[in-house]
Amino acid sequence: xxxxxxxxxxxxxxxxxxxxxxxxxxxxxxxxxxxxxxxxxxxxxxxxxxxxxxxxxxxxxxxxxxxxxxxxxxxxxxxxxxxxxxxxxxxxxxxxxxxxxxxxxxxxxxxxxxxxxxxxxxxxxxxxxxxxxxxxxxxxxxxxxxxxxxxxxxxxxxxxxxxxxxxxxxxxxxxxxxxxxxxxxxxxxxxxxxxxxxxxxxxxxxxxxxxxxxxxxxxxxxxxxxxxxxxxxxxxxxxxxxxxxxxxxxxxxxxxxxxxxxxxxxxxxxxxxxxxxxxxxxxxxxxxxxxxxxxxxxxxxxxxxxxxxxxxxxxxxxxxx
Numbered sequence: 001x002x003x004x005x006x007x008x009x010x011x012x013x014x015x016x017x018x019x020x021x022x023x024x025x026x027x028x029x030x031x032x033x034x035x036x037x038x039x040x041x042x043x044x045x046x047x048x049x050x051x052x053x054x055x056x057x058x059x060x061x062x063x064x065x066x067x068x069x070x071x072x073x074x075x076x077x078x079x080x081x082x083x084x085x086x087x088x089x090x091x092x093x094x095x096x097x098x099x100x101x102x103x104x105x106x107x108x109x110x111x112x113x114x115x116x117x118x119x120x121x122x123x124x125x126x127x128x129x130x131x132x133x134x135x136x137x138x139x140x141x142x143x144x145x146x147x148x149x150x151x152x153x154x155x156x157x158x159x160x161x162x163x164x165x166x167x168x169x170x171x172x173x174x175x176x177x178x179x180x181x182x183x184x185x186x187x188x189x190x191x192x193x194x195x196x197x198x199x200x201x202x203x204x205x206x207x208x209x210x211x212x213x214x215x216x217x218x219x220x221x222x223x224x225x226x227x228x229x230x231x232x233x234x235x236x237x238x239x240x241x242x243x244x245x246x247x248x249x250x251x252x253x254x255x256x257x258x259x260x261x262x263x264x265x266x267x268x269x270x271x272x273x274x275x276x277x278x279x280x281x282x283x284x285x286x287x288x289x290x291x292x293x294x295x296x297x298x299x300x301x302x303x304x305x306x307x308x309x310x311x312x313x314x315x316x317x318x319x320x321x
Contacts, residue, residue, distance in 0.1 A: 002220070002221040002224040002225065004215060004216045004217070004220035004221065004224070004229070004271075004303075005216075005271050005272075005301075007215075007220075007224075007229060007233075007302070008215070008216075008271070008301040008302040008303050009301055009302075010302070011300065011301045011302045011304070013300045013301065013302065013304045013305060014242075014245065014300075015297065015298075015300065016245060016248070016250070016251065016297075016298045016300065017251075017295050017296060017297050017298060018250070018251055018252075018264070018293050018294055018295065018296045018297075018298060019251040019252055019294060020252060020294055021066070021068055021252060021253075021254055021293060021294070022068065022069070022070060022252040022253070023068065023070040023071075023072050023249075023252060023253040023254070024059070024062065024063065024066075024068050024070070024071055024072065024253075024254055024256065025072040025073075025074060025253050025254065025255045025256065025265075025266060025315065026051075026059055026071065026072070026073055026074070026256045027051075027074050027075060027076070027078075027255070027256065027257050027258055027266065027269065028050070028051045028073060028074070028075050028076065028078040028080075028081035028084060028087075028258065029047070029049050029050035029051050029075055029076045029078075029080070029081050029258045030047035030049045030050075030075065030076045030258065031047045031048070031049070031050055031075065031076045031077065031080045031081075032047065032075060032076040032077040032080070032103065033077055033080070033103070033105060033106055033109055047076065049258045049259075050076075050080075050081055050082075050258060051081055051083070051258040051259070051260075053083055055258070055259065055260040055285075056083045056086070056087050058260055058284075058285055058286045059071075059087065059256065059260070059285065060087070060090050060091065060094070061286070061289065062285050062286075062288065062289060063091060063094055063096055064094055065289050065290065066289070068096070069095065069096055069097055070096065070097045070099065071091050071096050071097070071098050071099065072099045072101070072253070072315065073087075073088075073098065073099065073100045073101065074101040074266065075101070077102075077103055077106045078100060078101065078102075079100070079102070079106050079107075079112060079115055080106065085118060088100075088118075088122050088124060089122060092122050092123070097125065098122065098123075098124045098125065099124070099125040099126075099127055100119065100124050100125070100126055100127065101127045101128075101129070101174075101315075102126050102127065102128045102129070103128070103129050104128050104129065104130065104149070104150040104153040104154065105146055105149045105150060105153065107153040107156060107157075108149050108152050108153050108156075116153070116156045116157050116160055116162075117160060119157075119160075119162075119169075120160040120161060120162065120169055123168065123169070125170040125172070126157060126162060126169075126170065126171050126172070127172045127173075127174060127209065128150075128153075128154070128157075128171065128172070128173050128174065128205075129173075129174045129176070130150055130154075130173045130174065130175070131174075131175055131176045131177075131178065132175070132178070133192070133193055133196040133197050133200070135147040135148070137178055138150065140178070141176075141178055151201050151203065154171075154197075154201075154203045154205070155201070155202070155203060157169075157171055158171075158202075158203060158204055162205075163203075163204040163205040163206055164204060170206050171204075171205045171206055172205065172206050172207045172208070172209055173193065173205050173207075173208050173209070174208075174209045174210075174211055174317075175189060175193075175208055175209065175210045175211065176211055176212075176213055177212070177213055179213075180213070180223060180228050180231065180232040180235065181235070182212060182235065182236075182239060182309055182310045183210035183211065183212055183310070183311070183313070183318070184210070185311065185318075186208060186209070186210040186311060186317055186318035189208060189210060190207060190208035193205075193208050207317070208317070209315075209316060209317030209318075210311070210313070210317050210318050211313050211314075211315070211317065212236075212306045212307070212309060212310075212313035213306070214267050214303055214306045215229060215232055215233060215236070215302075215303055215306065216267060216270055216271055216303055217270050233302060233305070235309070236302075236305035236306055236309045237302075237305050237309075239305075239309035239310045240305055240308050240309060241308055241309070241310065241311075241312065241320075242308075243320065244307065244308040244311075244312035244319045244320065245308060247312065247314070247319040247320075248304075248307045248308065248312070248314060248319070249265055249307070249314035249315050249316070250264040250265040250268075250298050250307075251298070253265060253315070254275075254293070255268065255269050256285050257269050260284050260285045260286065261274060261282050261283065261284055261285070262274070262275045262277075262282075262283050262284070262285050262288065263275050263299075264298045264299055266315070267303055267306075268299055271301070271303070273299045273301070274299075275293075275296070275299070276296065276297060276299060277291075277293075277296065307319075
């Protein structure tokens with residue numbers, strides 16, 4: 001796989017700093033039942049990096065002492081971590097809102113059939129990847145048969161009340177462009193998703209998040225192979241909107257890798273660009289108990305243009321309409 005970091009280091013992206021911490025985003029490991037072209041984590045079935053019990057406990061200790069009220073779980077497929085259920089239940093006992101980034105197909109895998117019901121029992125907010133409402137487009141990006149299995153999983157979630165008005169069970173979908181282009185207007189695309197998924201498959205959901213593909217890891221390497229990397233970077237830079245800077249996710253989010261080390265965001269984690277604390281080469285979550293990171297400088301490089309281009313992009317979708 002081609003390295004993208006050397007192509008990102010020479011940057012004119014403006015300096016920014018951290019604001020009040022609101023969300024702890026934890027990567028439970030790179031193990032996944034899928035191998036997707038756009039995956040910036042380079043996750044897959046052969047990855048062996050999985051968060052252990054000791055680090056899970058350190059995450060819970062930090063949640064208990066920090067007052068952070070939102071836990072954002074990601075991977076890989078976070079559900080494949082053997083301690084996933086215990087982490088969710090203990091976080092909920094602490095009064096922490098749990099959001100889980102689900103690839104949908106994991107809910108239909110042998111041994112995981114009860115996971116959707118577990119989500120509902122613990123009021124877990126589900127953020128599910130569905131890059132298109134058309135079967136061919138999804139399968140081309142995520143693999144043959146993924147769309148059909150994803151529809152089965154969405155219907156399973158709907159049957160439990162997810163995405164249904166009045167239940168309080170939140171189901172949000174995630175759109176990624178199929179190639180080196182910016183996402184369309186999120187609000188307009190959400191309307192199309194609602195119409196197409198309900199009319200074609202009887203599937204309902206709450207909101208759609210549009211997320212820009214980052215020029216790193218698997219997607220970045222593919223751009224290099226096709227000679228499209230510079231062109232895509234130019235697109236991101238030309239679409240830069242200064243107004244998006246105030247709302248980029250790295251200001252209010254702390255990213256934790258499978259070993260417990262901390263980063264400003266998930267993308268910096270994948271590039272191995274640790275959070276800068278006291279000039280240390282890297283910092284472990286367990287070292288931050290009682291520490292206020294507000295005002296700490298954020299590590300920026302050229303990939304940061306992906307979050308500020310066009311309508312903006314974060315883990316919660318577009319930054320502006």
